[in-house]
Amino acid sequence: MARKLAADTPRVVTANRLVDGVVVYRTAGGIWSPRLHRALVVREQAAVDRLLAVCRGDVTGCEVVDLQVIPVQPDPAAGPRAISQREAIRAAGPTIALPVDRPVPTAAPLF
Amino acid sequence: MPLLEDGRSVADPWIAGTDGQPVPDTGPVLVPLERLRAENAALTARGAPLGVALPNDAEVSDLIALLDGDVNRLDLITLTLPAFKDGRAYSQARQLRETHGYRGRLRAVGEVLRDQLAFLARCGVDAVEIDHPDAEALWRAAVGEIDAVYQPTGDGRTPIPALRRHISPARREDAA
Amino acid sequence: MYQYDTHDQALVDQRVAQFRDQVDRRLAGELTEDQFKPLRLMNGLYLQLHAYMLRVAIPYGTLSAPQMRVLAHIARRYDRGYGHFTTRQNIQYNWIRLADAPDILADLATVGMHAIQTSGNCIRNVTADPWAGVAADEVEDPRITAEILRQWSTLHPEFSFLPRKFKIAVTGAASDRAAIKVHDIGLRLHRAEDGAIGYEVLVGGGLGRTPVIGKTIRAFVPRQDLLSYLEAILRVYNLHGRRDNIYKARIKILVDALGIDVFRQQVEAEWATVREGALALPDDVVAAIAAHFAPPAHEAGAGSVADAIEAAPDPALARWIRANVAPHKVPGYGIVNVSLKATDQPPGDATASQMDLLADLADRFSLGEIRVTREQNLVLPHVRLADLPALWAALDAAGLGTPNIGLISDIIACPGLDYCALANARSIPLAQALTRRFADMDRAQEVGELHVNISGCINACAHHHVGHIGILGVDRRGEELYQVTLGGRADTDATLGTVVGPAVSAERAVDLIAGFVETYLAIRHPGERFIDTVARVGTAPFKETFHAAA
Ligand code: SF4
Numbered sequence: 001m002a003r004k005l006a007a008d009t010p011r012v013v014t015a016n017r018l019v020d021g022v023v024v025y026r027t028a029g030g031i032w033s034p035r036l037h038r039a040l041v042v043r044e045q046a047a048v049d050r051l052l053a054v055c056r057g058d059v060t061g062c063e064v065v066d067l068q069v070i071p072v073q074p075d076p077a078a079g080p081r082a083i084s085q086r087e088a089i090r091a092a093g094p095t096i097a098l099p100v101d102r103p104v105p106t107a108a109p110l111f
Numbered sequence: 112m113p114l115l116e117d118g119r120s121v122a123d124p125w126i127a128g129t130d131g132q133p134v135p136d137t138g139p140v141l142v143p144l145e146r147l148r149a150e151n152a153a154l155t156a157r158g159a160p161l162g163v164a165l166p167n168d169a170e171v172s173d174l175i176a177l178l179d180g181d182v183n184r185l186d187l188i189t190l191t192l193p194a195f196k197d198g199r200a201y202s203q204a205r206q207l208r209e210t211h212g213y214r215g216r217l218r219a220v221g222e223v224l225r226d227q228l229a230f231l232a233r234c235g236v237d238a239v240e241i242d243h244p245d246a247e248a249l250w251r252a253a254v255g256e257i258d259a260v261y262q263p264t265g266d267g268r269t270p271i272p273a274l275r276r277h278i279s280p281a282r283r284e285d286a287a
Numbered sequence: 288m289y290q291y292d293t294h295d296q297a298l299v300d301q302r303v304a305q306f307r308d309q310v311d312r313r314l315a316g317e318l319t320e321d322q323f324k325p326l327r328l329m330n331g332l333y334l335q336l337h338a339y340m341l342r343v344a345i346p347y348g349t350l351s352a353p354q355m356r357v358l359a360h361i362a363r364r365y366d367r368g369y370g371h372f373t374t375r376q377n378i379q380y381n382w383i384r385l386a387d388a389p390d391i392l393a394d395l396a397t398v399g400m401h402a403i404q405t406s407g408n409c410i411r412n413v414t415a416d417p418w419a420g421v422a423a424d425e426v427e428d429p430r431i432t433a434e435i436l437r438q439w440s441t442l443h444p445e446f447s448f449l450p451r452k453f454k455i456a457v458t459g460a461a462s463d464r465a466a467i468k469v470h471d472i473g474l475r476l477h478r479a480e481d482g483a484i485g486y487e488v489l490v491g492g493g494l495g496r497t498p499v500i501g502k503t504i505r506a507f508v509p510r511q512d513l514l515s516y517l518e519a520i521l522r523v524y525n526l527h528g529r530r531d532n533i534y535k536a537r538i539k540i541l542v543d544a545l546g547i548d549v550f551r552q553q554v555e556a557e558w559a560t561v562r563e564g565a566l567a568l569p570d571d572v573v574a575a576i577a578a579h580f581a582p583p584a585h586e587a588g589a590g591s592v593a594d595a596i597e598a599a600p601d602p603a604l605a606r607w608i609r610a611n612v613a614p615h616k617v618p619g620y621g622i623v624n625v626s627l628k629a630t631d632q633p634p635g636d637a638t639a640s641q642m643d644l645l646a647d648l649a650d651r652f653s654l655g656e657i658r659v660t661r662e663q664n665l666v667l668p669h670v671r672l673a674d675l676p677a678l679w680a681a682l683d684a685a686g687l688g689t690p691n692i693g694l695i696s697d698i699i700a701c702p703g704l705d706y707c708a709l710a711n712a713r714s715i716p717l718a719q720a721l722t723r724r725f726a727d728m729d730r731a732q733e734v735g736e737l738h739v740n741i742s743g744c745i746n747a748c749a750h751h752h753v754g755h756i757g758i759l760g761v762d763r764r765g766e767e768l769y770q771v772t773l774g775g776r777a778d779t780d781a782t783l784g785t786v787v788g789p790a791v792s793a794e795r796a797v798d799l800i801a802g803f804v805e806t807y808l809a810i811r812h813p814g815e816r817f818i819d820t821v822a823r824v825g826t827a828p829f830k831e832t833f834h835a836a837a
Binding site for chain 3: 016018019020021083086090102103
C-alpha cells in the first residue's frame with residue numbers, strides 16, 4: 001500500500017528489467033543492479049524527482065518497467081535494507097525453499 | 112488522422128455537424144446522436160447523406176427507434192473506442208450489422224490500435240481512423256494475421272466448425 | 288481426448304507468430320508498456336514480484352502424456368525446474384523471461400497448447416469436473432461442452448474487451464466438482480423430460496471482493512441453443528457491465544444491480560435476435576466433438592475400490608487407496624488422485640521430473656490421460672485396480688504418494704506474497720506450517736474430509752470463501768495477519784463461509800485450526816463431516832475455541 005512518506009524519508013528507486021522482469025535498483029553509478037544494498041539512497045523530494053526523471057529515460061528506452069520509489073532502512077556500512085515485507089521479498093526472493101528438480105526414480109519396468 | 116475504408120486510405124468527405132453550427136444544405140454530414148434526436152425531421156428532409164456518431168453508452172435500439180426502424184437511412188455510423196480496454200463498440204457493431212441489417216459505413220474512431228483491427232473487422236467495422244504513417248499496410252498485416260476463426264459473425268468468413276462440416280469424412284480422417 | 292485438427296493448429300501457430308511480433312515490437316521500443324501490457328496479458332504473461340509469470344491454459348484440466356512432457360520441458364528449459372498447478376486447472380511458471388515467451392508458446396503449440404485467454408478481460412479458459420468421463424454419476428462428459436465453448440470463446444471478436452474477466456465452468460454430474468455456483472456462468476448438463484440434453488445456466492457467481500453464489504437464469508437451455516444463449520448473456524454484460532470501477536465490473540454486480548429478473552429479460556430479448564442465427568449447434572458438429580471424448584478401450588475387469596483396499600498387502604497402500612482412489616464408472620478401474628500436497632510442499636507445485644514421471648505413469652497405467660483439479664492436484668483417471676500397487680510404489684518413490692486427498696493437509700493455497708504482486712500476505716508458509724502440524728495421515732483420515740483454502744489477498748485465487756475453513760491474508764500496518772472463515776463449501780450446496788473472530792498471526796491461525804478440529808471431534812455425530820457439523824451447530828462452538836486459544 002502506498003502511504004505518504006515523511007519529507008526526508010530515505011528512499012531508493014526500483015524497477016523490473018523489461019527483458020526478463022528481474023528486480024533492479026538504481027545505483028549511484030547510474031546503472032540498474034539486482035542488489036538492493038548497492039542502491040543509491042536519496043532523501044529530499046527534489047533529489048528523488050531528479051533521480052526519477054533520469055530513470056524515466058530508461059523506461060522510454062525499454063530497459064526497465066514499473067518504476068517505483070520505496071522507503072528503505074539506510075545503513076552506511078551494509079547498504080540500504082527493505083522495510084516492508086513485500087520489498088524484502090522482492091529484494092531477496094521467496095521466503096520458502098523453492099522446489100528442487102531432483103531426479104525421481106522412474107517407474108519400475110512392468111515385466 | 113488517416114482514414115481507411117475497406118483497408119484503403121481515403122479522404123474524409125464527411126462534414127462534422129456539431130451542435131450549435133448550422134448544417135449545410137448539401138453534402139454528407141455527420142451529426143451527434145443527440146442532434147439527430149433534436150432535429151430528426153430537418154436532417155431527414157435535407158436529402159443528402161447523413162451520418163450519426165453513436166456514443167458507446169447509447170443503446171443501438173434507441174438509434175433504430177429514432178430512425179423509425181430503418182437504419183439504412185444512414186450512410187455512416189461512427190463508433191467510439193475511448194480506450195483500448197473499452198469493448199462496447201464491438202457489440203454495437205454486431206447489433207447494427209447482424210441484428211438490424213445496417214449496410215452503410217461503420218467507422219471506428221477514438222483510440223484505435225493495430226491490435227484491435229482484426230476484431231473490429233470481424234464485427235463489421237469497415238472504416239477506421241488510425242494514426243499511423245502507413246495505415247494501409249498496417250490494416251493488411253493486422254487483419255490477415257490470423258485467418259482461422261471459430262465464430263460466425265456478419266463478416267462472411269467461414270468459421271472453422273463450418274469448414275469442418277464441408278469436408279468429407281475421408282478428408283476429416285487425414286486432417287485429424 | 289481432443290486432438291487438434293489442421294484448423295485448430297493453424298490458429299495457434301498464427302497466434303504464436305502474432306505474439307512473437309508483439310514481443311519484438313516491445314523490445315524494439317515500438318510499443319510502450321501501456322500499449323504492450325494488455326497484449327501480453329492476452330497471452331497469460333504477468334509481471335510478478337520477481338519475474339514474468341506465464342499462465343498456460345489446460346483446457347478443462349485435461350492433459351495427454353505428451354502435453355505433460357512439454358510442460359516438464361518448459362519448467363526445465365525456461366524456468367527453475369518446477370511449475371505451479373492452479374485452482375483454475377492451469378499451470379503457472381514463475382521465472383519467465385519476456386524474451387523467451389514466444390519460444391515457449393511455440394513449444395506449447397507443438398502439442399496443441401497455448402496461453403490464449405489465461406488472463407485479460409475476456410472469456411477465460413473454461414473449467415470442468417476433473418473426473419469428467421470417468422465419474423459414475425454423470426449425464427454426459429462435460430468436456431464435450433467445454434471444448435465447444437473453448438472454440439467459440441477463442442479470440443472471440445466481440446468479447447475480448449469485456450468490463451472484466453469472465454469464467455465459465457461446466458459439470459455433467461449430479462455432484463458438482465467444478466464449483467459452477469461461484470463462476471460468472473455455471474453450466475449443469477441435464478436431461479429434459481423427453482430425454483434431450485441441455486443446460487441449467489447459472490449466472491453471476493464469483494468470489495473476490497464481493498463473493499456471490501450464482502443464480503439460475505434459465506432452468507433448461509437446449510443444447511443447440513447453448514452458444515446463442517451465452518452470446519446473449521455476454522452481449523448484455525459487455526454493453527451494460529460497469530467500466531468505471533474495477534471492483535464493480537464483474538457480471539455479478541450487474542446481475543445484482545438489475546435483479547436477476549430484469550437481467551433475464553434483457554438476455555431473453557437479446558437471445559431472440561441471435562437464437563435462429565449461425566450459432567445454432569447442429570447435432571453432427573456436437574457428435575464430431577463428442578467422438579474425441581469417446582470412452583477409451585477399457586479392459587474387461589471386475590472389482591471395486593473397496594475390494595482393492597481389502598486386498599492391499601501393505602497398510603500404507605490401503606491407506607493411500609482409501610484416501611486417493613475414487614470409484615470409476617467401469618468395473619475393475621479406479622480414478623487415482625495424485626496429491627501435490629506432501630508435507631512442506633508448496634501446494635500445487637510439481638517439479639519437471641515429477642511431471643515427466645506422471646506422463647510415463649499415465650502412459651503405462653492411465654491410457655495416456657492426466658487431469659488437473661481445482662484443488663491443485665492431479666488425476667490419473669483410468670487406472671486398473673490391479674495396477675494400484677505398482678502405481679503407488681512409483682508415485683511414493685517420487686514424493687507423489689501422499690494419502691491426503693480431501694483431508695486437512697490437502698490445502699488449497701495461492702502463491703501469495705512469495706510471488707504475487709497483488710498479495711497482502713504470504714500463503715505458502717502458512718500452508719506448509721499446517722501440513723507439518725497435520726502430517727499424521729492416520730489422524731487426518733480420522734478427521735475426514737476438510738478443505739482448508741488460503742488466499743493471499745481478497746482476489747481469492749484459492750477460493751477461501753468456499754473453503755470449509757477459509758483463510759484470507761491481510762496487511763495490517765505492515766503486519767501479515769490472517770482472517771478465518773468457517774462453513775464455506777464449493778460443492779452442489781455451495782455456501783460462503785462466515786468470518787469468525789479478528790485476524791490473527793500465522794502461528795495463531797495454525798493453533799486455531801487445530802482447536803477447530805478438536806471442537807469438531809468432540810461434538811461430531813457419527814459419520815458427520817466437519818462441514819456438516821458446522822452446518823448443524825453454526826460457528827458459535829468454534830468461536831469459543833477462538834476465545835479459549837486467546
Ligand atoms: S489471491 Fe491475491 S495473493 Fe493470492 S494469487 Fe490471487 S491475487 Fe495473488
